[in-house]
Amino acid sequence: MTITLTVDGKKVTVEDGATILDAAKKAGVYIPTLCADEDLLPFGACRLCLVEVQGDRRPMLPACTTPATDGMVVRTSSPIIDKTRRNVVELLLSDHPEDCLTCPQNNRCELQRVAAYVGVRTNRFRGEKHAYPIDDSNPFYRRDLDRCVLCGKCVRTCDEVQQLGAINFAYRGFRTKIATVLDRPVATSTCESCGQCVDKCPVGALYPEAWLRYGLPTRETKTICSYCGVGCGLILQTRGNTVVGVRGDPDNPVNRGRTCVKGRFGYEFINHPDRLKKPLIKRDGAFVEATWDEALDLVAQRLAAVVRESGPDAVALLTSARCTSEENYLLQKFARGVLGTHNVDHCARL
Amino acid sequence: MYSDYASLRAWAESEIARTRPADRTRILVGLGTCGIAAGGLDVLAALREKLADMPVSAEIVPVGCIGMCFEEPLVDIVRPGEPRICYAKVTPKSIPTILEEHLLHNNVRKDLAFAVIGDEPYDGVPAWKQLPFFATQRRTVLRNCGFIDPESVAEYIVHDGYAALAKALFEMTPESVIEEVKRSGLRGRGGAGFPTGMKWAFCRQSPGEHKYVICNADEGDPGAFMNRSVLEGDPHSVLEGLIIAAYAIGADHGYIYCRAEYPLAIVRLRKALEQARALGLLGERIFGTDFSFDVTIKEGAGAFVCGEETALMASIEGKRGMPRPRPPFPAQKGLWGQPTNINNVETLNNIPPIILNGADWFAAVGTEKSKGTKTFALTGKVVNSSLIEVPFGMTLREVIFGVGGGIANGRQFKAAQTGGPSGGCLSSEHLDWPIDYETLTKAGSIMGSGGLVVMDDSTCMVDVARFFLNFTQSESCGKCIPCRLGTKRMLEILERIVAGQGKMEDIDLLLELGETVKLGSLCGLGQTAPNPVLSTIRYFRDEYEAHIKEHRCPAKVCKALITYRISEEKCTGCTLCARNCPVNAISGERKKVHVIDPAVCTRCDTCRQVCNFDAVLVD
Numbered sequence: 001m002t003i004t005l006t007v008d009g010k011k012v013t014v015e016d017g018a019t020i021l022d023a024a025k026k027a028g029v030y031i032p033t034l035c036a037d038e039d040l041l042p043f044g045a046c047r048l049c050l051v052e053v054q055g056d057r058r059p060m061l062p063a064c065t066t067p068a069t070d071g072m073v074v075r076t077s078s079p080i081i082d083k084t085r086r087n088v089v090e091l092l093l094s095d096h097p098e099d100c101l102t103c104p105q106n107n108r109c110e111l112q113r114v115a116a117y118v119g120v121r122t123n124r125f126r127g128e129k130h131a132y133p134i135d136d137s138n139p140f141y142r143r144d145l146d147r148c149v150l151c152g153k154c155v156r157t158c159d160e161v162q163q164l165g166a167i168n169f170a171y172r173g174f175r176t177k178i179a180t181v182l183d184r185p186v187a188t189s190t191c192e193s194c195g196q197c198v199d200k201c202p203v204g205a206l207y208p209e210a211w212l213r214y215g216l217p218t219r220e221t222k223t224i225c226s227y228c229g230v231g232c233g234l235i236l237q238t239r240g241n242t243v244v245g246v247r248g249d250p251d252n253p254v255n256r257g258r259t260c261v262k263g264r265f266g267y268e269f270i271n272h273p274d275r276l277k278k279p280l281i282k283r284d285g286a287f288v289e290a291t292w293d294e295a296l297d298l299v300a301q302r303l304a305a306v307v308r309e310s311g312p313d314a315v316a317l318l319t320s321a322r323c324t325s326e327e328n329y330l331l332q333k334f335a336r337g338v339l340g341t342h343n344v345d346h347c348a349r350l
Numbered sequence: 351m352y353s354d355y356a357s358l359r360a361w362a363e364s365e366i367a368r369t370r371p372a373d374r375t376r377i378l379v380g381l382g383t384c385g386i387a388a389g390g391l392d393v394l395a396a397l398r399e400k401l402a403d404m405p406v407s408a409e410i411v412p413v414g415c416i417g418m419c420f421e422e423p424l425v426d427i428v429r430p431g432e433p434r435i436c437y438a439k440v441t442p443k444s445i446p447t448i449l450e451e452h453l454l455h456n457n458v459r460k461d462l463a464f465a466v467i468g469d470e471p472y473d474g475v476p477a478w479k480q481l482p483f484f485a486t487q488r489r490t491v492l493r494n495c496g497f498i499d500p501e502s503v504a505e506y507i508v509h510d511g512y513a514a515l516a517k518a519l520f521e522m523t524p525e526s527v528i529e530e531v532k533r534s535g536l537r538g539r540g541g542a543g544f545p546t547g548m549k550w551a552f553c554r555q556s557p558g559e560h561k562y563v564i565c566n567a568d569e570g571d572p573g574a575f576m577n578r579s580v581l582e583g584d585p586h587s588v589l590e591g592l593i594i595a596a597y598a599i600g601a602d603h604g605y606i607y608c609r610a611e612y613p614l615a616i617v618r619l620r621k622a623l624e625q626a627r628a629l630g631l632l633g634e635r636i637f638g639t640d641f642s643f644d645v646t647i648k649e650g651a652g653a654f655v656c657g658e659e660t661a662l663m664a665s666i667e668g669k670r671g672m673p674r675p676r677p678p679f680p681a682q683k684g685l686w687g688q689p690t691n692i693n694n695v696e697t698l699n700n701i702p703p704i705i706l707n708g709a710d711w712f713a714a715v716g717t718e719k720s721k722g723t724k725t726f727a728l729t730g731k732v733v734n735s736s737l738i739e740v741p742f743g744m745t746l747r748e749v750i751f752g753v754g755g756g757i758a759n760g761r762q763f764k765a766a767q768t769g770g771p772s773g774g775c776l777s778s779e780h781l782d783w784p785i786d787y788e789t790l791t792k793a794g795s796i797m798g799s800g801g802l803v804v805m806d807d808s809t810c811m812v813d814v815a816r817f818f819l820n821f822t823q824s825e826s827c828g829k830c831i832p833c834r835l836g837t838k839r840m841l842e843i844l845e846r847i848v849a850g851q852g853k854m855e856d857i858d859l860l861l862e863l864g865e866t867v868k869l870g871s872l873c874g875l876g877q878t879a880p881n882p883v884l885s886t887i888r889y890f891r892d893e894y895e896a897h898i899k900e901h902r903c904p905a906k907v908c909k910a911l912i913t914y915r916i917s918e919e920k921c922t923g924c925t926l927c928a929r930n931c932p933v934n935a936i937s938g939e940r941k942k943v944h945v946i947d948p949a950v951c952t953r954c955d956t957c958r959q960v961c962n963f964d965a966v967l968v969d
């Protein structure tokens with residue numbers, strides 16, 4: 001079933017179950033949001049997406065949680081909507097550090113984007129600001145809660161996407177914050193450092209530690225993770241010729257933007273000076289660089305020699321979890337069909 | 351197990367006859383939390399001790415709160431064939447006199463007796479309905495509180511208990527139960543006043559594998575104790591209401607969400623559940639019918655926001671108590687994703703009488719849109735601090751000056767706050783307005799669950815607004831920005847004003863922020879939190895201006911704006927104040943005028959309270 005409604009005068013047709021926000025997106029109408037995310041369930045916390053629905057008893061409704069209905073007439077801007085949004089952003093900024101220039105999220109920050117959109121210029125609200133210590137216990141990412149807008153995306157990502165629930169809202173009122181179990185440092189918590197939440201954070205509250213050392217990325221390149229047979233789609237983030245970060249490829253059907261800790265954070269070996277880039281062959285007790293052809297020829301010769309001298313069962317093949325299923329299949333085929341032995345095994349069985 | 355009401359009732363009557371011979375005197379002791387707090391347990395001990403060496407056969411019955419918290423501890427004596435005489439403010443010391451005179455010498459102590467809880471005066475003691483406190487009250491919800499032993503199911507049954515359940519099961523369909531509740535005009539007593547019958551109908555119509563009913567006994571409003579008194583004084587009637595709701599909706603399981611700070615209520619609820627199960631009124635095949643239903647008690651940890659229905663359900667599911675947006679409404683997707691109906695204790699408590707006496711009986715009381723009665727926890731600067739139940743439509747004046755006995759200590763009425771911490775403050779211009787849902791909303795307040803705080807001219811309205819906002823801010827769940835940060839900034843502005851650092855623009859800023867918080871917040875907590883601020887600005891703006899423009903607190907409350915001094919004319923040099931000042935701010939010799947050093951004084955008010963000559967002045 002489909003539903004047709006009007007958003008800011010534009011007619012749009014959506015599937016049953018779509019929210020007003022979905023409809024607005026489809027109609028090409030921008031509604032500011034901080035807590036809505038396509039991968040997460042509607043939450044309705046930031047209140048920036050408030051819109052007016054003609055004929056509704058309530059003066060304003062959140063677009064991200066309100067289902068679209070047939071014939072609905074939605075307005076995304078009015079004096080009271082604009083004023084409420086402006087005040088909400090002004091309130092947020094009244095408890096936000098004024099350090100955008102040194103913030104890793106500068107220019108990509110969603111708070112900057114909504115502040116610019118609603119047009120906040122001054123701040124009339126003086127008062128207490130949070131001053132949490134930065135949690136740098138985790139080697140991969142930093143947590144600076146002074147910048148947190150409590151959109152809950154990290155909490156919901158960890159719960160709904162990663163199914164882990166390592167973090168949640170804690171305390172009440174102004175003291176509300178995101179915390180691990182018993183509010184302990186991240187490194188001593190149940191967090192698995194998958195970095196999924198870091199990717200989702202709309203502001204500079206969660207960011208990769210590497211950015212402090214390498215600076216921010218300037219270019220992105222799609223690739224496939226080489227760590228395991230799942231083969232997640234990755235986007236390598238580079239600065240010059242250095243890989244400074246990785247994020248999951250949201251368009252890749254295998255992982256749809258997700259990765260594990262190795263895929264997301266285990267990339268620094270790429271930049272390491274000791275990294276092997278060519279095969280080595282031991283000659284006279286020392287490793288010497290060789291070409292792939294030389295190396296493979298040598299392996300083939302030695303295998304053939306052992307089989308000839310001592311029979312096929314003198315050889316065993318051990319394959320790797322970093323290979324795909326197809327590669328593992330080929331290897332056992334090679335063992336049985338070419339070498340003639342059943343001696344194959346896999347590191348994942350150990 | 352009984353499969354008809356007559357045999358259940360016969361059991362209860364034989365039970366009462368067996369345990370309470372008609373020729374035995376009964377002594378009722380008020381042992382709700384209020385009675386216990388006033389010293390009821392000491393009185394009980396004294397009673398037991400005295401009775402032990404008196405040649406009379408008497409039995410002590412603990413009962414719940416009858417509402418006269420201001421007269422606790424209460425002891426009532428009922429001799430065979432005589433009316434129930436209520437003695438108020440009883441102490442362990444007065445027990446021997448009361449018992450000896452009343453029981454041995456047939457002499458009701460008129461000077462100690464408070465009233466006859468009965469229709470006629472007796473031996474010079476007035477009937478309760480002759481007292482202004484009781485004259486205009488009408489007890490539907492509190493019908494059994496203070497009258498029956500809350501731990502005796504037999505006593506509940508002989509007071510028509512479970513007759514409504516039997517009637518619903520044997521004579522009515524679920525649809526006709528809902529129809530009856532709809533026609534009664536009953537509205538939810540938990541705050542929002544949503545029509546109960548309509549809510550039940552939504553839930554009945556909602557498709558779901560299971561359905562749940564929840565009794566909201568969280569009662570988080572500070573100073574409110576209506577629900578607690580009912581749970582302690584008449585737990586079975588709440589349970590009966592819940593079972594009838596389950597039958598009407600088609601629910602197979604229920605929860606009573608009660609705050610852990612109500613230990614006595616929880617004990618009595620648990621007992622009530624066991625008794626009901628043992629009689630086949632709860633569990634498999636209730637009253638031998640096909641209807642099965644059971645109830646779990648869930649103890650809440652005492653967060654105000656957990657009274658909000660979606661937060662409450664999250665809490666039952668073991669999650670953090672944080673509200674979520676509606677739709678989906680609980681009736682569509684509630685507890686564990688199933689259709690759920692949630693009602694307040696008092697709402698449910700109204701159900702058995704409605705089913706038993708009919709919708710018309712119920713709807714005959716109240717106003718056009720607010721039917722029946724409402725309980726209030728009447729507190730603050732009122733003579734009779736009490737639990738009361740009055741028909742909707744009564745005016746504030748009738749409640750405060752009639753039932754409440756007026757303002758304490760001969761002071762002037764200034765304001766009344768209804769609706770708990772996020773209700774608004776009404777002024778003397780509203781004294782003759784009727785109390786009902788629509789009128790209170792029009793006046794900038796809310797009905798809430800029934801808190802009614804009376805304030806006199808010694809109350810600073812800016813300070814009151816600050817006090818309530820401090821509560822809502824620290825109880826905000828922190829989820830949405832307007833509530834979490836808006837109430838914080840509003841609170842800070844109020845803190846500056848009471849400290850004498852306010853600016854006139856602050857009033858406009860409060861109004862603007864108040865609007866954003868009201869309109870922008872996700873749940874009822876934020877949507878109502880600005881009410882105390884907005885209503886005090888509306889009705890007591892002059893007090894805000896005095897604080898800001900003149901750095902003066904008209905009620906002489908705000909510490910930064912007042913100074914203490916000692917009147918040269920009145921001070922007799924008794925040294926009492928100097929000896930009591932906690933910071934030694936007062937100097938002076940014996941029989942000479944004393945002096946306060948304003949630099950040292952912390953404005954704790956001790957000296958003013960101890961001085962016997964009213965010599966300490968506050969400017």
Ligand SMILES: Cc1cc2nc3c(=O)[nH]c(=O)nc-3n(C[C@H](O)[C@H](O)[C@H](O)COP(=O)(O)O)c2cc1C
Nearest residue numbers: 538539540566569570657658659693694697874875
């Ligand atoms: C912050 C907040 C606290 C609430 N606390 C209570 C409460 O303690 N008891 C209650 O019955 N309802 C409370 N409510 C109202 C409930 O959400 C719900 O409307 C009510 O339980 C429905 O029952 P009713 O229809 O019988 O009134 C609260 C609402 C809010 C927003």
Ligand code: SF4
Nearest residue numbers: 158191192194195197
């Ligand atoms: S890094 Fe992964 S496991 Fe850790 S909190 Fe974030 S989402 Fe949860």
Ligand code: SF4
Nearest residue numbers: 148149151152154201
């Ligand atoms: S840390 Fe980031 S994602 Fe998590 S709540 Fe704060 S702003 Fe949102």
Ligand code: SF4
Nearest residue numbers: 225227228232260263
């Ligand atoms: S699961 Fe981890 S290691 Fe495996 S491909 Fe995905 S990101 Fe790489």
Ligand code: SF4
Nearest residue numbers: 827829830833873876
């Ligand atoms: S209004 Fe307040 S209590 Fe309600 S969801 Fe928002 S932050 Fe939580």
Ligand code: SF4
Nearest residue numbers: 931951952954955957
């Ligand atoms: S108000 Fe308190 S501190 Fe000040 S003089 Fe009196 S007793 Fe001392």
Ligand code: FES
Nearest residue numbers: 035046047049064
């Ligand atoms: S995007 Fe709708 S409330 Fe945050």
Ligand code: FES
Nearest residue numbers: 103106109203204
């Ligand atoms: S630039 Fe927005 S949080 Fe840093």
